[in-house]
Amino acid sequence: LTVRKDVTAPTINIISPTLNELFGTYAPSFNVEIYDANLDSMWYTLDNGLTNTIFTTNETISQSAWDVLPNGNVIIRFYANDSVGNIEFAEVTIRKDVNAPIIAINNPQNSDVIGATAPNFDISIDELNLDKTWYSLNGGNNITFTGLTGTINQALWDALFEGNVIIRFYANDTLGRIGFVEVTVRKDVTAPTINIISPTLNELFGTYAPSFNVEIYDANLDSMWYTLDNGLTNTIFTTNETISQSAWDVLPNGNVIIRFYANDSVGNIEFADVTIRKDVNAPIIAINNPQNSDVIGATAPNFDISIDELNLDKTWYSLNGGNNITFTGLIGTINQA
Template structure:
């Protein structure tokens, strides 16, 4: 009769509800035994760091670019995605790039929270958020003075213009009086550049004021004024020099010409009294 002698191993493995514990069954050949090894599972969620855009930045109708650094020291990255509408739409990506234009266009102007997510191969998730601003509105430009049709002489006129923007800050303000050949920036209301004004011929002058905001939206307003540096011509037809008159005041005939004539007057007492007239 032959008896077979051996070792029977009854292996009881306890279950662990924690995701951080796993069970290894090791075959120890040298010691002719089975070993149960319970040790902490390697675990660390991904890291998500937003390089750009930066918080508080303003952007116009064109969707912004983004740079985000995502890594995991233990487990491979499985998926990366972002949302700009609170999770209503989640857009996956594999490399840095540009926010989806259609999603960006659909959003109203104002503050936008951009959130980037990443998970690893064991479904651990991390995220990072940044608040930016969308501004597609143009600045408002309102000219208070000069008013249209005003006349000015050789001295450049003053100007008052009100410029504002409900979204991003005003970046630059400028004006031109020569159709854009020369653009003059300004920061406060003041006087039209004298050299530019002097260089213009008499006649209508179009003054255009511009402004743009920090994301490049721009707007303008214009007013047409008149430059007139020529004096009127005044020619006395009568009375003539040396004539004598009695107690009755003499009549007069005077020819005055100017395209922009405003007021006519005379004096017989050296200017102590000035008497206006409209006809001879």
């Protein structure tokens, strides 16, 4: 009687999948080489033997078994035995990833107001197998970037009209799944408008500081201020009011330029000014003729005076504290009656 002794287990060679190969929703196929003169059965497991799947030829991993596995590393272990019970196994670790990248925008935030300078961005991405990242503005061209922070392309930002801008960030993984998230910001490159109602051009003021009435508009108004000295001293205001009396007091007589400023929350700034006049001195009068102690007869005398006053209004005289007699000019004759 002749028998055969077999104490050698089958040999298993895993051709594919390969170590750390990445797969997504669809279960991977496998290609294994298994040899034994007395080969009996072949099977694999994805869960360390809790569930075993018999196969007779290279094929695709059970989709239902694949579906229940979480993302991450998956160990596929292939077994084979022969007719006398010798058993062997070989395994390969692959990766499963069925989720698209998850993106969170840290900055900018929805409704942020942004000026002429393109904004910076800061995002977070939850994706172990990240491939590429890019963004678009209002559905325009895709701009690829690397890393998680950066600055929006200035040329593209410049080309946008004012108003809402949708910044959409994209990311894909090495299996081609794409995730995106967007934020809507507002572009504002227009400075506030300023309309000076009062005081008016060349209006005259004396000892007391003038009040002002200005109309200032901007959807994103931040601050308003004025200056009487070309910016050396700035006074912030929130409503129409009276010019600072202390600032007014130190100004000399003559022209005064009041310049009103306003800016918005992104730094756009505008100004408007008005020139008024300050005069706190009474007119200075010099009598050239007649002179003190002049002796005058029956004919009323002529007079000749000088007046130092840029803002002269009216002139008049009286005799011995009597009625006021209005006159014009700097020379004349005392009323004969």
